[in-house]
Amino acid sequence: MTDLDLVVPLREAPANQQLRYALRSWVANLPHWHLWIVGYKPAWLGGVRHIPTRQTGTKYQNTTVAMRAACEHPEISETFLFANDDMFVMDALDAMPVLHRGPVREVEAYYAARASGMYLRGMRETRDLLVDQGFADPLSYELHVPLPVSKAGMLKALDAGRHLTVLHKRTAYGVLNEIGGERIEDVKVLHRGPRFDRSTPFLSTMPDSFANGEVGRVIRTRFAVPSDYELRRR
Template sequence: MRPDIVIPVREGDRNPELRYALRAIAAHVPHRQVWIAGHIPPWVRDVGHVPNRQTATKYENSRSNWKAAVDHAEVSDDFLIFNDDFFAMRRVQRVPPMHRGLLADVERHFLRRVRAGRYLMGMRQTADLLADLGVERPLSYELHVPMLLNKARYLEVWEVANRIQYPHSRTLYGNYWKLGGTQIADPKVLTRGSGYPKGESWLSTMPETFERGQVGAYIRRTFPRPGPYETGRR
């Protein structure tokens, strides 16, 4: 059976990235049902809704949305977790495990950019937890691409993740279940003047790079027509 797709969505009805993410899914990603966890804008149609109040921090809301999807009886046992700024640029028959390399190398990369913050703290907490679990040389799965989750497996990881304050859910899940996978560069385009990888299956954006960057213009050119998951309302 084709997996469902779950997209956690923040509060706010203006979400052009979500509109184009849905167009890309309809065009390029085989699936059974699309679900939105959290806030569903009024212009979205023909998707399932996993209600979940968005009352905490961005980080906490995201994790809560994952758990709400796992707990929802109608979401398929295996589902693809997306973000609302993931764009499938080519047809994919399946989404295999993907990682960005050794977690220790990713931490060193972030240390060159930032010395503190919740994200880096969570990375270190996650690395320490995996070490306690006996995982040697863990991989980082914190990529801006979809990940296939299994409900029962995720619930086991959820319990483990509650031992720390800021768990990196993707990295915990991938290492706990020894997913392995293919190493790729993160397809997130961070700055407006940046180019973007051409010919790749996945792209991801920031609000600035989507609305005013080269990559956003490319995505809009690729999916110019409304898809089945949107009304004409803007």
């Protein structure tokens, strides 16, 4: 797995302390080759490869642009690891497993009971797209963990969902390419409190839970040493 590049789309956020500690966790625990930043590159970040992209749409549209740019770039490995800046790998891995969240219908019910908006609309539209493609009960891959992605497979998903306002790219990719995988609960910690699963090899945070919560303290303690990707050591 060390021959796989690691691709991370980034919005403009100069400090981005979550990214700093995510990088430390990936260097320690997630085997990869080159690190590619797609979008905005913070000034403190070094030793990476960079694809600048225009970020003039919604966050969903911007990440779709970033994903297409990565898949069309000739120097990125044909299969790569797709991660975001709020994903932390807490234990050493030999290779990144393929993980899913269970049926979309169950994830949809969870979100529908708590909120509405573009994300839920996109989930439903992506589900309908996949049902139309012959997948009667599609799985959700919308987890806050890295995902192994093939360029050709992701471009197939992006093309299939290009008419959607909010395409759930991970789910479309996973289902259309029938990647299978193991089911886990999502690892995102939304709160500041001490109650979260500390046995999981993966964690993810919100800006507030990272800066002010117990989960953030645990991550910062675990990865106190700067990585080689940090130009300003702190």
